[in-house]
Amino acid sequence: MTVAVVGGGQLARMMSQQAIALGVRLRALVEAPDAATAQVVPDVVVGAAKDEAAVREVCRGADVLTVEHEHVDDAQLTRIIGDGIAVRPGPHALRYAQDKIAMRVRLTELGVECPRWAQVRTAAELAAFGAEVGWPVVVKTPRGGYDGKGVRFAHSPDDVADWLADLERGVVTVEGLGGEGGHELLVEERVPFTRELAVLVARRPGDYHAEIRAWPVVETVQAGGICSEVIAPAPGLPPEAARHAQEMAATVARGLDVTGVLAVEMFAVEDESGVRLSVNELAMRPHNSGHWTIEGSVTSQFEQHLRAVLDLPLGDTSARQPYAVMVNLLGSELSDPLDAYPRLMAAFPDVKVHFYGKAVRPGRKLGHVTALGEDPATLRARANAAVAILRGDEEERG
Numbered sequence: 001m002t003v004a005v006v007g008g009g010q011l012a013r014m015m016s017q018q019a020i021a022l023g024v025r026l027r028a029l030v031e032a033p034d035a036a037t038a039q040v041v042p043d044v045v046v047g048a049a050k051d052e053a054a055v056r057e058v059c060r061g062a063d064v065l066t067v068e069h070e071h072v073d074d075a076q077l078t079r080i081i082g083d084g085i086a087v088r089p090g091p092h093a094l095r096y097a098q099d100k101i102a103m104r105v106r107l108t109e110l111g112v113e114c115p116r117w118a119q120v121r122t123a124a125e126l127a128a129f130g131a132e133v134g135w136p137v138v139v140k141t142p143r144g145g146y147d148g149k150g151v152r153f154a155h156s157p158d159d160v161a162d163w164l165a166d167l168e169r170g171v172v173t174v175e176g177l178g179g180e181g182g183h184e185l186l187v188e189e190r191v192p193f194t195r196e197l198a199v200l201v202a203r204r205p206g207d208y209h210a211e212i213r214a215w216p217v218v219e220t221v222q223a224g225g226i227c228s229e230v231i232a233p234a235p236g237l238p239p240e241a242a243r244h245a246q247e248m249a250a251t252v253a254r255g256l257d258v259t260g261v262l263a264v265e266m267f268a269v270e271d272e273s274g275v276r277l278s279v280n281e282l283a284m285r286p287h288n289s290g291h292w293t294i295e296g297s298v299t300s301q302f303e304q305h306l307r308a309v310l311d312l313p314l315g316d317t318s319a320r321q322p323y324a325v326m327v328n329l330l331g332s333e334l335s336d337p338l339d340a341y342p343r344l345m346a347a348f349p350d351v352k353v354h355f356y357g358k359a360v361r362p363g364r365k366l367g368h369v370t371a372l373g374e375d376p377a378t379l380r381a382r383a384n385a386a387v388a389i390l391r392g393d394e395e396e397r398g
């Protein structure tokens with residue numbers, strides 16, 4: 001069995017670990033010969049996701065094509081399906097992870113709870129929405145965004161004057177986006193969430209009733225729009241709210257016909273009257289909120305994604321320990337964080353370290369650590385202290 005994957009970052013790299021265990025061949029289309037995945041997978045094609053010839057090349061002899069990011073062209077994927085290659089998730093599903101306006105339209109049709117939203121092209125339309133729901137509002141480029149790039153909290157249309165000016169010229173372009181930002185803007189009410197949750201499910205191909213499995217609902221903590229920490233399961237979330245969150249994710253997976261792993265990011269507004277949930281965004285691939293599953297679940301998201309896209313029966317998603325905490329290494333003061341391994345491993349022999357083989361840059365996702373155990377507060381402290389060593393934080397050094 002051979003799985004081809006578009007993208008050579010840490011997600012395809014971690015997928016390859018599970019491919020090795022399963023005896024599945026992984027072929028990757030990587031951006032550069034030294035990409036995170038290219039360092040560990042021998043069978044790579046170097047090229048851009050937009051390069052159709054390169055995508056065809058990576059598919060040659062593969063049973064299925066999958067992706068580790070959404071920045072791929074649907075028309076191109078549709079042509080590849082026409083050549084007889086299975087593409088999972090299919091472009092008809094992937095479009096809702098590529099375009100946040102298309103996603104809002106479809107989720108609203110499916111009756112899935114979302115923040116109040118509108119699609120705007122002008123300062124006047126944005127001002128009208130702000131007047132209706134109250135400022136600040138959250139303005140998003142529908143396409144190309146990730147890690148908080150393409151998301152802005154606006155107190156008036158002036159705060160996105162540059163994006164509105166771009167729109168007048170046709171298309172929003174933002175530094176660092178994974179491609180163009182789109183021909184409209186999505187605007188949402190600012191949800192006064194008490195915390196952010198994520199639900200991961202995996203679904204096999206098939207009809208509406210195809211096999212689907214959910215992992216425990218997790219709490220995600222973002223810093224500057226980037227996921228920094230994940231606690232599994234979300235501490236203190238009432239079981240009926242967790243079940244509702246899993247049902248929402250399953251409704252999305254079935255309604256959009258997603259195959260493979262689907263991550264549904266949610267906002268939770270919690271008070272005495274209960275928990276109100278709404279969907280933030282979708283990712284159709286293994287996701288940062290599921291890295292804890294590598295050690296923390298009977299079946300990791302990477303194994304499950306491979307099983308799902310190969311149309312194999314899905315694995316058990318139960319947790320192995322009461323709690324797992326994952327903390328990302330986002331940038332480092334050290335020129336090589338691996339120099340800190342002896343200190344980290346001596347201080348925290350129970351903590352599991354994952355390093356993606358990427359050069360250090362400020363704020364870049366370089367790796368993560370996971371701690372498993374009984375008490376989430378203790379695990380958070382240990383995992384954060386372990387990451388502080390990899391970051392070379394001053395106080396940790398002395």
Ligand SMILES: Nc1ncnc2c1ncn2[C@@H]1O[C@H](COP(=O)(O)OP(=O)(O)O)[C@@H](O)[C@H]1O
Binds near residue numbers: 115151191193
């Ligand atoms: N409507 C909203 N209300 C409040 N916070 C929001 C809203 N939309 C986004 N955010 C905050 O911004 C973060 C990034 O937004 P998101 O749409 O998930 O973009 P990205 O594609 O960069 O992950 C979210 O995790 C959340 O913290």
Ligand SMILES: [Mg+2]
Binds near residue numbers: 147265281
């Ligand atoms: Mg997000």
